[in-house]
Amino acid sequence: MALPREYLGQSCSIARALEVVGERWSLLIVRDAFFGLRRFSDFSAHLQIPRAVLTERLEFLVGEGVLGRTPGPGRRFEYELTDKGLELWPVVRTLSQWGDAHYAPDGRRRVFVHAGCGGEPDPLGGCPVCGETVVPAAMVMVPGPGMATGPDADPISVALSLPRPLLEPVT
Numbered sequence: 001m002a003l004p005r006e007y008l009g010q011s012c013s014i015a016r017a018l019e020v021v022g023e024r025w026s027l028l029i030v031r032d033a034f035f036g037l038r039r040f041s042d043f044s045a046h047l048q049i050p051r052a053v054l055t056e057r058l059e060f061l062v063g064e065g066v067l068g069r070t071p072g073p074g075r076r077f078e079y080e081l082t083d084k085g086l087e088l089w090p091v092v093r094t095l096s097q098w099g100d101a102h103y104a105p106d107g108r109r110r111v112f113v114h115a116g117c118g119g120e121p122d123p124l125g126g127c128p129v130c131g132e133t134v135v136p137a138a139m140v141m142v143p144g145p146g147m148a149t150g151p152d153a154d155p156i157s158v159a160l161s162l163p164r165p166l167l168e169p170v171t
């Protein structure tokens with residue numbers, strides 16, 4: 001049985017936050033936005049999420065102020081993380097680290113390094129090499145040993161399997 005989206009009577013901040021990003025696809029959309037996806041068609045191709053569900057989730061995240069929506073080329077909307085959305089990076093990074101530790105037998109698929117020095121910042125952005133606090137825009141995503149892209153991979157997956165700065169538009 002699906003859980004109701006709203007945890008009625010819960011005043012805990014975690015419960016409140018999960019109402020916004022705890023739904024199955026929401027955090028993956030946020031993750032992809034950090035990876036540089038902006039267009040509906042790109043989220044759709046990469047996540048293989050039903051269009052109606054993607055439409056609903058994007059609307060919801062825009063309504064919550066996690067994503068901003070702006071007109072892009074060709075009269076298509078683009079979705080970009082707001083400052084509030086960017087604050088979710090430690091959540092995304094920590095979940096990826098936890099997943100790497102427990103569910104990545106072939107090794108990490110992605111490694112996030114400080115563009116300035118090549119160090120690997122911790123989830124809060126602390127760089128062990130230069131000591132700076134590194135924001136996502138100053139990080140580069142590079143493929144790890146667990147990265148494998150099959151010949152039938154969609155173009156977005158291929159683009160995301162190559163080294164690229166976080167938040168830089170994929171297309």
Ligand SMILES: [Zn+2]
Binds near residue numbers: 127132
């Ligand atoms: Zn550094």
